[in-house]
Amino acid sequence: MTDVPFARAHAQLLAGPRGGDVAEVVRKVVALQAQDIRANRLGVRVRSAGLTASDVDAACASGAVVRTWAMRGTLHMLAAEDVAWIVGLLGPRFAAAGRPRRLQLGLDDETTARGVAALRSIVAGRSLPRGEIVAELASHGVVLDPKSQAPAHLLAFAALTGVLCRGGDDGDEPTYALFSDWVGPFETLPEEEALARLAARYLAAYAPATAEDFAAWSGLTLRQARAGFAAIDPVEAPIVDELSVRLLGHFDTYLLGYRSRELAVPAEHDRRVQSGGGFIMPVVLVNGRAVGTWRQERKKGTLAVRVEPFGELPGGLGDALLAEVEDLGRFLGIPAHFHSAG
Structure with missing residues (x-):
């Protein structure tokens, strides 16, 4: 049986191999x-390896x-x-x-x-x-x-x-x-062709997903979303069975790419992730599932990453979580350390 959140994390470059440059990362997840x-x-950092904030700029x-x-x-x-x-x-x-x-x-x-x-x-x-x-x-x-x-x-x-x-x-x-x-000339495609292309790109980056998910992510009507899905073949992405820990920032598309966050965020903690007005908090993602929120605090030339877990963190996260914190600091060009509020 497919582990849907883990499969989605792989499709989103949030598990398994990371992307190599900014355009590659963006192209992979469509937007x-x-x-x-x-x-x-x-959003680029968490899906890439070796890039810096200045590379995005x-x-x-x-x-x-x-x-x-x-x-x-x-x-x-x-x-x-x-x-x-x-x-x-x-x-x-x-x-x-x-x-x-x-x-x-x-x-x-x-x-x-x-x-x-x-x-x-x-x-x-x-x-x-x-x-x-x-x-x-x-x-x-x-x-x-x-x-x-x-x-x-x-x-x-x-x-x-x-x-x-x-x-x-x-x-x-x-x-x-x-x-x-x-950018260049504003050259568009016929709607049928554009729907099929966007549906294929969406599935490559968000599968497993439904036409309803596609409609929610894109803003297309459900009729359009279903037409796009009907024009393409199903997508299956390879999955590497290994621990994946990522620090997603505010408004990450992984949490906005589907009709519901219920497979990624425990229902009892959803209000901690969406605090109102469409404001999506940064989360700690483990194998495609949110296990807590996090925030960054800058003080005296260092960055403190404070994790507020939903409960007891799964075992064995220490090294992977520390590596993510250190990579965040490297990306931003400031020494970073980890602190858990749990």
Whole structure:
């Protein structure tokens, strides 16, 4: 009988061999959550060997990977060659779904269209932070309250329609560029072909999974998800029977890639993992199952990793957990040590 969480961890590069470079890791799992840049870096770290946080930033700066709005209409990091066809499939659905909120923010269809036209001119040939974009929008007659959500929703609409994407970013500050400048032509696929391709990529990275899981992860309708699954063959990934301990960061896609977390997180501890408002906590993952949460504390040039287990930790984790803590420190460029609150 298949150990589903362990098999999923293998498919996600969270057990067995790790990836070798940033684009390879992102390509393997299709996309990584990217609404939090620091957590996004950790999503690469936990699936790779030998990379550093600066390697992730360099991959973004080079355009090898791109942060933009994709699955479920939220920010993700994708390999550059995947952005156009995935956004072309998912973007129109979420651009339309966001219209009621845009109207609430004063972004009616006419204002949104003028805003997008202005964005094409403002960021042409360069990558700018949101504050500068908002200031220049005003000079084009599109005045948005910088303290409101209107700028974010206009930028998201432009990204979901293939006009913008995130640029290389300036440290932890997001920047935005024209899609055509940063990625290339916005070349999409026919829906049937795109559905089949995305379903195949999803299963390669998330199996065992159902069409319902695929719909929940992508934001597609269940009808679309089932059509995508019907067009491809089942996927079985090889599994190496060895202990796997990983420190997943906030919002890790492993915990957001299915209709439910029930196979990965004990039901009685789910509220400790999702503390409200879609906020997913970092977890200690053992063979695909969460056994506790963790947090990092920086003090006097060192990093303390504090683990809060759900109960008594399984035996034999010591060396593997310590290795993960030390690798986290290496990735971030700061000495790290382990502390358990249990």
